[in-house]
Amino acid sequence: MAETKSAPLTPELYAYVLAHNPPLDPVRRALVESTHTLFPRDALKQVAEEQAPLLAFLVRLTGARHVVEVGTFTGLSALSMAQALPEDGRLITLDISEEWTAHARAAWAEAGVADRIDLRIAPALDSLRALPAEPHIDLAFIDANKDGYIDYWEEIVPRLRPGGLIVVDNVLFMGQVVDPAVTGGPGAHIREFNAHVAADRRTEAVMLTVADGLTLARRTG
Ligand SMILES: C[S@@+](CC[C@H](N)C(=O)[O-])C[C@H]1O[C@@H](n2cnc3c(N)ncnc32)[C@H](O)[C@@H]1O
Numbered sequence: 001m002a003e004t005k006s007a008p009l010t011p012e013l014y015a016y017v018l019a020h021n022p023p024l025d026p027v028r029r030a031l032v033e034s035t036h037t038l039f040p041r042d043a044l045k046q047v048a049e050e051q052a053p054l055l056a057f058l059v060r061l062t063g064a065r066h067v068v069e070v071g072t073f074t075g076l077s078a079l080s081m082a083q084a085l086p087e088d089g090r091l092i093t094l095d096i097s098e099e100w101t102a103h104a105r106a107a108w109a110e111a112g113v114a115d116r117i118d119l120r121i122a123p124a125l126d127s128l129r130a131l132p133a134e135p136h137i138d139l140a141f142i143d144a145n146k147d148g149y150i151d152y153w154e155e156i157v158p159r160l161r162p163g164g165l166i167v168v169d170n171v172l173f174m175g176q177v178v179d180p181a182v183t184g185g186p187g188a189h190i191r192e193f194n195a196h197v198a199a200d201r202r203t204e205a206v207m208l209t210v211a212d213g214l215t216l217a218r219r220t221g
Pocket residue numbers: 045046047070071072073074075076077078094095096097100122123124125143144145148
């Protein structure tokens with residue numbers, strides 16, 4: 001059994017982490033709160049608070065100009081990435097929900113980044129297949145239905161420019177990936193996806209224990 005060096009994430013330690021991260025600006029803070037108020041049963045779909053500055057950081061680090069997101073919800077991750085884009089950068093974000101994304105649109109407009117975000121409402125696989133086939137994506141973020149992850153990965157990798165980055169959320173799926181009792185459903189889909197990524201020779205991937213697990217993969221060839 002491998003030994004962990006990870007400090008147990010107590011509520012105090014988690015608060016400490018958030019306090020040492022860049023704070024959410026007022027629009028993102030309001031979006032977190034309004035999502036919990038308006039959609040209490042689904043609010044956990046939103047990226048964790050520490051992931052918002054991380055996504056912005058990754059956009060700046062990679063100098064990304066073409067970003068694709070699979071899974072918009074109420075728009076926190078899209079907003080964080082769009083705010084980090086250069087003036088001529090664009091983010092295409094994919095979802096099937098008019099209701100949740102209407103709330104996202106309002107927040108993007110308030111933050112002044114609506115013109116950088118192209119929201120496409122349709123099954124994400126159709127939207128991905130409609131993108132240009134050549135490698136042009138600098139950064140992609142996958143955070144939608146878990147039974148679609150492998151298909152999304154297969155559409156994105158060939159469209160990723162060499163050195164481009166794919167970020168994938170929920171790769172630990174609350175620990176279900178190592179639970180032998182989980183033989184179906186999202187936990188099993190994620191387990192299959194993680195094996196698929198680990199075997200993919202087109203990319204170099206690292207799995208991080210951030211929030212519910214985050215994989216970062218770089219296209220190498
Ligand atoms: C975990 S949430 C995304 C959270 C978002 N990244 C955020 O930070 O707020 C997953 C989203 O995937 C969307 N979704 C589910 N199935 C989909 C599909 N087949 N195509 C496109 N979007 C889908 C849902 O409507 C939901 O908004």
